[in-house]
Amino acid sequence: MPTWNATDYAKNSSEQQKWARELIAKLHLRGDERVLDLGCGDGKVTAEIAEQLPRGRIVGVDLSQEMIDFATRTFHRPNLSFDHADARSLNFENEFDIVFSNAVLHWVYDHEPILRGIHRSLKTGGRILLQMGGRGNARGMLATATELTHDPRWSRYFTDFNFRYGFHGPEEYTRWLTAAGFHAGRVELIPKDMTHATPERFAGWVRTTWIPWTDRIPPAERETFIADLVARYLELHPVDEAGRVHVAMVRLEVEATA
């Protein structure tokens, strides 16, 4: 699995946080729910949800122990806790009213075991609100990253590279939800423009989240690889008149009940 740097992620994830806030608004919380934040990362989104649960509680889980350690150190509330867990093998039973997840599940290709685990974790009538990269997400970035894997300067680090995102669409997702026991509600692809204020901010996002690629590069050459990736992307997708970098994203948003 990719190695996440929690401190760097915390500093370079304002776009994920912005989208998470839009998603939280769609939860319409009463304030007494028990919530699971699946793939909580550095914990700042989980802590924001905790503030809206004066009579409820939230658990953030993540596969990265470094993220969990960072979140546990950084955020303290009586109704908030963090734990290490893999979304593919959740072992909660009948515990939550809501499972929430932002910008996580596309890191796993096969979503069927995840959906079965989420279903088991929910109380009867519980609900899910998930947003992840969907079909067509970050196509321009993916094309640039793929191009670099064939570049003579970098190709030797990618000979057996077979990472693929789980960027899925509503048709298969609805089928998987039903097979896992859910009543599928809204399952839709939402195009979104990700905006980075400067090329440096964009490079920060590349460094912290394009880790399946950057992990392959020896540390001494990593910054050069990132600079190449950024430069090539900007050649094909120049900054706008305000110097901002845009990445065309497509999110899959999923609402369903157990």
Ligand SMILES: C[S@@+](CC[C@H](N)C(=O)[O-])C[C@H]1O[C@@H](n2cnc3c(N)ncnc32)[C@H](O)[C@@H]1O
């Ligand atoms: C882009 S971060 C999103 C973090 C947070 N949800 C947010 O909105 O800022 C993706 C997170 O997914 C976690 N992740 C990836 N695969 C996972 C898995 N199989 N189970 C649990 N967490 C996973 C990573 O460790 C990382 O912290």
